[in-house]
Amino acid sequence: MAVKGLGKPDQVYDGSKIRVGIIHARWNRVIIDALVKGAIERMASLGVEEKNIIIETVPGSYELPWGTKRFVDRQAKLGEPLDVVIPIGVLIKGSTMHFEYISDSTTHALMNLQEKVDMPVIFGLLTCMTEEQALARAGIDEAHSMHNHGEDWGAAAVEMAVKFGKNAF
Numbered sequence: 001m002a003v004k005g006l007g008k009p010d011q012v013y014d015g016s017k018i019r020v021g022i023i024h025a026r027w028n029r030v031i032i033d034a035l036v037k038g039a040i041e042r043m044a045s046l047g048v049e050e051k052n053i054i055i056e057t058v059p060g061s062y063e064l065p066w067g068t069k070r071f072v073d074r075q076a077k078l079g080e081p082l083d084v085v086i087p088i089g090v091l092i093k094g095s096t097m098h099f100e101y102i103s104d105s106t107t108h109a110l111m112n113l114q115e116k117v118d119m120p121v122i123f124g125l126l127t128c129m130t131e132e133q134a135l136a137r138a139g140i141d142e143a144h145s146m147h148n149h150g151e152d153w154g155a156a157a158v159e160m161a162v163k164f165g166k167n168a169f
């Protein structure tokens with residue numbers, strides 16, 4: 001029996017009235033693209049309109065926290081404010097300490113960002129020990145494929161925006 005994972009939602013959330021930002025790093029692009037696709041497909045299945053999904057990129061995961069902050073600010077200034085944002089990055093351990101420092105600092109910064117931007121910031125960061133782990137979590141490792149975590153991030157984004165977002169109550 002599968003225990004891990006998001007599980008069934010308590011209800012189906014209608015995403016037809018929300019605007020979502022996806023901002024993704026460009027490192028480990030094959031995996032990133034699959035995760036972004038998974039998030040978009042899940043949100044579309046929950047009614048989010050294509051025109052209401054805005055995509056932006058940054059070079060690497062370390063750029064995600066500030067990039068996300070400015071993305072949120074920019075959209076507000078343009079008069080197209082986001083209801084929720086999904087920063088997406090894939091960190092794969094190498095032979096130096098970069099992985100540890102970037103994983104830790106980026107995770108904390110994204111968590112703290114939620115209060116600064118006062119909107120849900122979904123945790124779309126994979127922190128994997130191997131490339132195989134990352135491929136499996138993006139649903140593209142045929143031998144060890146798991147479901148695509150991007151789908152969970154899309155579902156979490158819709159739920160958080162609809163249930164707790166600025167227009168929710």
Ligand code: RBF
Pocket residue numbers: 025026027028059060061062063089090091092093094096098099102
């Ligand atoms: N960015 C990622 O998104 N994923 C990685 O796995 C990753 N590994 C890196 C490893 C090294 C040794 C360095 C120097 C950078 C790495 N980056 C990675 C890029 C990092 O997030 C950032 O874009 C750059 O350090 C520029 O600020």
